[in-house]
Amino acid sequence: MTTHTIEPSSPPNIAQPNCLLNPPTYPPLSRRREETGTVLISIMIDKHGTIESATIKQSSGFKHLDQAAREAALSSQCRPWLKNGQPIRTTSDIPFIFKLEG
Known part of the structure; x- marks a missing residue:
């Protein structure tokens, strides 16, 4: 099972993001190899709320897990994030946790 949370990296005067995060698909090869870990993805959110980029800030140590989290x-x-009531372009870090259960 894969869990995901969002941990905004914003100053106190900026509203925290409201994101609907798609859970990553556990890569079949990673599942067979029993690869687990956390991938920290840094996203850039534009003024309209569109995620315009996602970069791997901290790797899980496994290429397939990292790519699944980024996708x-x-x-x-x-x-959109709001500052003083106005939408702004901003970044946020999202950890995606891959773990096998059962």
Whole structure:
């Protein structure tokens, strides 16, 4: 099972993001190899809430898990961040946790 959370990296006067994160697909090869770990993805959210880029800030140590997390982040959706009531372009870090259960 894969869990995901969002941890915004914003100053206190900026509203925290409201994102609907798509869960990553656990890569079959990673599952067979029993690869687990956390991938920290840094996303850039534009003034319209579109995720315009996603970069791997901290790797899980496994290429397939890292790529699955990046693809999930890019396919997610956010509402714009607001500063003083105005939408702004900003970044946020999202950890994607891959673990096998059972």
